[in-house]
Amino acid sequence: MQAVPRPAEGEEPDLAALLVRVARGDHQAFEAVYGALAGPVYGVIRQVLRDPAQSEEVAQEVLLEIWRTASRFDAAKGSPAAWALTIAHRRAVDRVRSASACTRRELKAAAEPVAGSDDVLETVAANLDGQRVRRCMGGLTTLQRESIELAYYGGYSYPEVAELLGVALGTVKTRIRDGMIRLRDCMEVNW
Amino acid sequence: MKTLPDDIHVLTGSYVLDALTGPERDDFERHLEHCDSCEEEIRGLRETAARLAMAKATPPPAGMEQRVLSATYRTRQLPPLVSDLAARRERRSPRLSLARPRLLLAGAAAAVAIVAGLAITQHQLDTGRSGSSAISSVTGAADARSETMETSLGGTVTLVASARQGEAVVTATGMPSLSSARVYQLWIMGSSGARSAGFLTGTEPVLAAGLVPGDRIGITVEPAGGTSAPTTSPVVVMPLPA
Numbered sequence: 001m002q003a004v005p006r007p008a009e010g011e012e013p014d015l016a017a018l019l020v021r022v023a024r025g026d027h028q029a030f031e032a033v034y035g036a037l038a039g040p041v042y043g044v045i046r047q048v049l050r051d052p053a054q055s056e057e058v059a060q061e062v063l064l065e066i067w068r069t070a071s072r073f074d075a076a077k078g079s080p081a082a083w084a085l086t087i088a089h090r091r092a093v094d095r096v097r098s099a100s101a102c103t104r105r106e107l108k109a110a111a112e113p114v115a116g117s118d119d120v121l122e123t124v125a126a127n128l129d130g131q132r133v134r135r136c137m138g139g140l141t142t143l144q145r146e147s148i149e150l151a152y153y154g155g156y157s158y159p160e161v162a163e164l165l166g167v168a169l170g171t172v173k174t175r176i177r178d179g180m181i182r183l184r185d186c187m188e189v190n191w
Numbered sequence: 192m193k194t195l196p197d198d199i200h201v202l203t204g205s206y207v208l209d210a211l212t213g214p215e216r217d218d219f220e221r222h223l224e225h226c227d228s229c230e231e232e233i234r235g236l237r238e239t240a241a242r243l244a245m246a247k248a249t250p251p252p253a254g255m256e257q258r259v260l261s262a263t264y265r266t267r268q269l270p271p272l273v274s275d276l277a278a279r280r281e282r283r284s285p286r287l288s289l290a291r292p293r294l295l296l297a298g299a300a301a302a303v304a305i306v307a308g309l310a311i312t313q314h315q316l317d318t319g320r321s322g323s324s325a326i327s328s329v330t331g332a333a334d335a336r337s338e339t340m341e342t343s344l345g346g347t348v349t350l351v352a353s354a355r356q357g358e359a360v361v362t363a364t365g366m367p368s369l370s371s372a373r374v375y376q377l378w379i380m381g382s383s384g385a386r387s388a389g390f391l392t393g394t395e396p397v398l399a400a401g402l403v404p405g406d407r408i409g410i411t412v413e414p415a416g417g418t419s420a421p422t423t424s425p426v427v428v429m430p431l432p433a
Contacts, residue, residue, distance in 0.1 A: 013342065021364075021365075023268065023271065024346065024364060024365055024394075025268060025362070025394035026364045027260070027263060027264070027337075027339070027349045027362065027364070028347060028349060028367065030260070030263055031260060034256060034259060034260070038251045038255070038256065038259075039248035039249060039250055040241075040244050040245045040247070040248040040250075041244075041251075041432050042248075042249055042250075042251035042255070043244065043247035043249035044243075044244035044246075044247050046247075046249055047247045052252070056251070056252050056255060059251060059255065060255060060258060060259055060262070060321070062264065063259045064259060064262050064266055067259075067262075067266060067268065068197060068266055068267070068268050068269055069268075070268065071268060071269055071270060071271035072269060072272065077234065078234055078237055079241065080243040080247065081241050082237045082238045082240070085240070085241045085244040085245070086207075086237060086240070086241070088244065089208075089209055089240070089244060091208050093209040095263060095336065097212070118387050119332040129242055129245040129246045129248070130246040130247075131297065132246075133241070133242055133243060133246035134246075148243075151205065151208040151209075151210040151245070152208045152210075153243070154210075155209075156210065156212065157210050157212045158205045158210040158211070159212070159250045161219050167296075170201075170347045172205075173201045173202060173204070173205055174201055174207060176204035176205050176210065177202075177203055177204030177387060178204075179203070179204070180203075180204040180207065180208070180236045180239055180240070181232075181236070183239050183242075183243075184236060184238070184239040185236050186406070187239060187242050189235055189239050189242070189341040191240040
């Protein structure tokens, strides 16, 4: 009879195994999952939405969604982090698009490049992922990098990205894909 | 500017970045259903996008963790998808003629289980309706503390208690299922003995009320219907979390 041990600080928890336990209603396992994913989930949502209160609201929804749908996580389709962060990013983008559907976002007014308004970025600890992403981003062409940043961190659709960058739709589609493939190879993603 | 061929495959990158909008996203998802090479590419690019997210990890606001954890006690989880497993089992059956009656029997058993399940669910709803707001008031209390322990039979029990409200929510996970003749009975164990706080069924949370400092929560295996005092040694005894 003992408390379930928590992973030591800095130790990578086995998220896939934890999610299996979460799917069976294990609150303790969920706490560990929360510990590992809440930072990236909140961070990426904040990056897209900017507004702290709204970001917190969406992050809570996403984390609860992880609890609710843990049984649907399929390790054959990807890592737990990718599963959770896909949900998080899509939720944030949905929020942006439902808001802009009414007000039809002023593209020109919002055209501040992401790199120039990175207040959130600066507060982020210089973590390993951050360093690697920055290094790999440095290996892209300017158009590839800007397209990916506007789409992912900015939450813009690719037609909006094309408009912001003043290039053809087809160009943006290919630059995004080429850039992502180059990032994948640079980051040595094994999937 | 040169117009590129409108190749749907080129959308993999935009898709993983959520840069496709409504109808185009739907079209692409339909295409994905029978495009193995797209699926493989998307898997890799999705992991790549996840790295972009991890690079922006930001400590969430204080208090968010407690709010999310409390909400899990009020949120029912989705069941797993079982169709694949059922299909695989069916395929593995050596002879259909033999398999069929077994499947029919299984169907009949399932029907009985569903009827029994409905009865239980209705009962739980009836008893739970008044309890559910009490439960969320405990798990959402400012002074809520939680503790998790393993039981001697396996599985874990989690206690979320509010000392100010003198109440605790008890949830069991992964404890072995009992025959229909036995139940897990929950006890509030104080200086003057043990009093029953109800039964633990599955992972349904149970509210233990009227707690005073020094009380402990215990669980015993008892005959169906329960007893007025514990008759077996507890599988777990938990102090109220400090």
